[in-house]
Amino acid sequence: MSSIRDCGLTACGWALADLVAPAAAGRPGALLRRIFDSDLWWSFRRSPVTVAAAIVAFVLIASSLLAPWIAPHDPFNLASLNLLDAEHPPAWLAGGSWRFPLGTDQEGRDMLSAILYGSRLSLLVGFPAVLVSMVLGVTLGLVAGWRGGLIDTVIMRVADVELSFPAILVALLIDGVARGVLPRGIHNEIASYVVIAAIALSFWVHYARTVRASTLVERDKEYIQAARVIGVRPAKILFGHLLPNVIGPVLVVATINLALAILTEATLSFLGVGLPPTRPSLGTLIRNGNDYLMSGDWWISLFPGAALAALILSVNLLGDWLRDAFNPKLR
Amino acid sequence: MTEPLLRVENLRVELPGRRGVVTAIDDVSFAVAPGEVLGIVGESGAGKSLTGAAIIGLLEPPLHLVGGRIAFAGRRIDNLPGEAMRRIRGRQIGMIFQDPLTSLNPLYTIGRQLIETIRTHLDLAPASARERALALLHEVGIAGAERRLYQYPHQFSGGMRQRIVIALAIAANPRLIIADEPTTALDVSIQAQIIALLQRLSRNSGAAVVLISHDMGLIAETAHRVAVMYAGRVVEIGPVREIISHPRHPYTRGLMNAIPRIGGGRDRLCQIEGAMPRLGEIPAGCPFGPRCAEASDACRRWRPQLLPAAGTDAACWLYARMPAPTGEVVNG
């Protein structure tokens, strides 16, 4: 769980709006220059840990997304698997070969490839989950803060009840319900969508609360009053005027939530209720490897574990830096 | 002449920062006699509070003392190890801060806070400490002390809280009290009461007071002597009557002129042009030079020390009887 400190609201929004404006005006070159000139970049470069984290995150993310092209083997092509290749240790140990640099699992699948594809899946679930929860949470928060009254109360009560349960539990519950409702075969097919939905439905609350609080503050400010008087449609006010001013902390929460989303998906998969073994994410791989721990094939779970840890840690560090960079109190 | 209780000589405090080292207090010297009230007056950022903090040894890192000495009752205190300095705090030198709302721990009764302070410095049994706590509350003018001992800070008004703060500061009978803007956060009507209280306590116990404030009127009514600070230095120091009626330093003169007087016959407020330079941007020579109507070439090049100026001491080349460093005689 991230620490519970908010950054300055409008400061974040303006800083980001400032940065993004040239791009929005159609001059991407200017945007790049402004990024490199800004305070953000300066504080980024000053912290070697963050730079390292950024590099690691970039490498991991890039290599996993490119998995279909750079993986040495295709671990899902059943035809290419050979049981004789099963349970080979990593290349630098006795019995291993450089054909399978990180060893193989019990069915002869190359661990390196499995990890690359697995990371890809983890990301392909994590990113959309955060995106969906952000859109959902921000929208609900805006509506709740803007309309007030019954809608506000309902949304906030639901949020309160949901917040008193840990996210994992909520995700587990939603996943379980989906299993109960969908026939087994279909469930496996759309497992990744179910997990995305489960995570999104557990995380929207964070955004909704922050956005609602900011909306309540901004709602009474003069520029909003002015827009209403002129007769601008509420939807346009909400998304055109209000949103840019409340978006700052949301983006910071989103970065932190990305690590959390990846972790949640991995946990769900490890517990056996996430992505199935036919298209495994890192969590599923670790679950699989767990069975072979006692017999000494430690690489089947450890390498995916290391990849997962590296991914989460680097995203976490990036999120920490982003939070500190945006916090006007620390400057 | 009696030995001064507090003697500050050439005090220098620096602040290392992102863009280099900045001098927050630059060669400040003054002395306080026993039982005397010295006022330190100046704008925000002039270094008054920092001086107070330096005396009692509570400079917050990365601020640190780099030069000069501070002597209390003849003993040097600026270089004492932590534990020795701690024993002096509260017992020999007491300090009061500006905001009574935040000066007291909200989670403890004032009785507990008083007794704790008393027993830290005076070797008293709990019962005697409690007696003393009651006496202190009575002395600072809090009625119903018996009952009040068990109450929490949030149950008192601002003025009463400041009285409690004063009670805490004098609990061990210190010989010097440093009061850093003690009335700024209070209502005007309460201000007078608190200042009267401080004066009475000082007279009764013989304690000296260093009164730090930006309010010249307050200083005028309370202090015996005044030190005027500007940009981290003392620019004028002398008896309060003299400073008020015959300010010598152009800055002090500007300050006095800026105070509107009833029946003064002026229709515009006098201001000093410009603003006090920020810590990192103090010009060479006299810091007030850029804003001074009487600045000369010497003022821009050489920094003046405190020079006797008929009644007060002023750091201004106007009062140099000796030749200025260029060799020319300036103002005889």
Added chain:
Amino acid sequence: MLAFLIERLLQSAVVMLAVALIAFTLFNYVGDPIENMVGQDTTIAERQQLRHELGLDDSVVVQFARFVADAACGDFGISYQQQRPVGQIILERLPATFELSFVAVAMAIALGVPMGIYTGIHRHSWLSHGLMGLSLVGVSLPTFLVGILLILVFSVDLGWLPSFGRGTVVHIGWWSTGLLTLDGWRAIIMPATTLALFQMTLIMRLVRAEMTEVLRTDYIKFARARGLSNRAIHFGHALKNSLVPVITITGLQLGSVIAFAIITETVFQWPGMGLMFIQAVSFVDIPVMAAYLMLVGGFFVVVNLVVDLLNHVIDPRLRVDRVRVGIG
């Protein structure tokens, strides 16, 4: 004080009802209870009969009322998977989870608070930097990974500690405890450490942050100006003021202990309620899921209530003062 208590109790009751409602919806409408209970060759007539006997054709409100009443007596229905009363299963599994959580929380507090105090006071010592670095890792490493690593080192490599199960267990009445045997302790150490790690780092970072904030306040500055000793300042004033938010957040975090217990129990095959819940989700054993939900919901409600009460006691500002705020 009494008014406060009653108000909070009412709030808690409302939340519990909401949770019960969700559990009830789950119970009745996800999948068909009848389908899950009977064999394939039961005729439709027999199913209708069963439905009537179980009261499943009564109105929703009646069914809900019955559901709540049953739950209050501990009757949560029959498990689809194990074909026996859910209540019984829960009683068997509860001690395991309870002991695990208890030991883990005790560890987290016993280690986290002192570490937090130390790193809060000595912000820049190398030990502090080291601890903070480790804490970042502790927050980022998934719980199951920690468990697996511990198993690798202590079970597979060194063979000191068992990698699954509770060890030898002593039965006292309906309770079974592993804390009375050496075996039991050897079995509980790794799972408890795994469970405690996240909590510990969280508590440490929290205490540190609070201590740092508090040590910057005016009343601490004034306390120093009064010559109070470091010990009095750190442990008398700063600590007490830091604890208020720490207690609140730690209490609220007890929820995550429950969640992480699910994971830990899975890694170590610890026969507790968490493992039971996971198996129920895999099997879609709705009665067990619903029962777990109600119990956990109840647990949270109680924890929130206790935290609120504790805060009220510790922070005098929260007590509504009948006496008028001081005069002049």
